[in-house]
Amino acid sequence: HEREQLRLERMTCVNQLAAGIAHEIRNPLTSIKGFIQLMARRNDRPPRPEHLEIIVAEIGRIDNLISEFQMLARPPKEPVFEKVNMCKLLQDIAFLMEGQLHDKHAELDIKLPTLGCVAFGDVSQLKQVFINLLKNAVEAVPDKGKVVVAIGRQQGMMAITVEDNGNGIPQEIIDKLGTPFFTTKENGTGLGLSVCYSIVQSHGGKISVSSQTSQGTTFTVLLPAAVDDSVLPTVDHQCTFSV
Numbered sequence: 350h351e352r353e354q355l356r357l358e359r360m361t362c363v364n365q366l367a368a369g370i371a372h373e374i375r376n377p378l379t380s381i382k383g384f385i386q387l388m389a390r391r392n393d394r395p396p397r398p399e400h401l402e403i404i405v406a407e408i409g410r411i412d413n414l415i416s417e418f419q420m421l422a423r424p425p426k427e428p429v430f431e432k433v434n435m436c437k438l439l440q441d442i443a444f445l446m447e448g449q450l451h452d453k454h455a456e457l458d459i460k461l462p463t464l465g466c467v468a469f470g471d472v473s474q475l476k477q478v479f480i481n482l483l484k485n486a487v488e489a490v491p492d493k494g495k496v497v498v499a500i501g502r503q504q505g506m507m508a509i510t511v512e513d514n515g516n517g518i519p520q521e522i523i524d525k526l527g528t529p530f531f532t533t534k535e536n537g538t539g540l541g542l543s544v545c546y547s548i549v550q551s552h553g554g555k556i557s558v559s560s561q562t563s564q565g566t567t568f569t570v571l572l573p574a575a576v577d578d579s580v581l582p583t584v585d586h587q588c589t590f591s592v
């Protein structure tokens with residue numbers, strides 16, 4: 350009975366994914382096709398650089414989508430647990446985000462304690478989580494906005510908060526966060542948070558959100574701290590996405 354329930358839940362996820370993927374890939378494909386047809390009609394020699402740029406950007410969109418989708422659609426990869434220096438990981442990510450921050454004249458403040466920043470998790474998966482959360486935060490803030498990342502403790506776990514002073518998330522949208530393909534952005538994939546949720550869940554952690562419209566949003570990620578190596582968190586791969 351339980352197995353049947355699980356099978357049905359998985360089916361729903363797979364159906365959602367399939368429908369979403371079809372839609373998301375068709376949009377850039379339509380525009381690629383349109384521009385190639387246009388170039389053929391005009392018989393431009395050489396083709397206009399701005400047309401080629403659009404085609405390359407649209408192919409890039411499909412490429413991104415497939416990478417994010419692969420993360421989600423693959424049988425969830427068991428995290429390879431090790432001690433992870435979260436200070437270093439967050440600083441590496443901040444470095445990656447420099448371009449986007451600069452474009453927005455936004456400020457990133459990382460508040461790190463001097464001790465106790467060692468989590469227990471899969472480095473590359475945790476990187477993915479914080480890249481996605483920071484990307485969303487930078488996308489949400491206005492020009493000259495501010496993002497603050499901090500590490501602390503909560504409920505006996507390591508708590509990493511990503512706070513922004515962006516547009517905030519209305520209550521009715523908070524309930525939908527983490528649903529694959531749910532996005533309010535014109536060029537969003539709606540996959541970032543669902544990837545975050547499944548990674549954090551498989552780490553035995555938790556993600557929570559608090560947000561106030563036009564004030565900003567704080568995502569809190571709870572992760573097992575590496576105080577005691579011998580205690581591995583229970584790994585649970587359920588096809589649910591809860592906040």
Ligand code: ADP
Nearest residue numbers: 485486489532533534537538539540541542566
């Ligand atoms: P995407 O960024 O491609 O839209 P995500 O899964 O990363 O997909 O996010 C889903 C949606 O959640 C976003 O479209 C946005 O509406 C909302 N969201 C996520 N993070 C924030 C944030 N920091 N501030 C405001 N809205 C957010």
Ligand code: MG
Nearest residue numbers: 484485541542
């Ligand atoms: Mg995103």
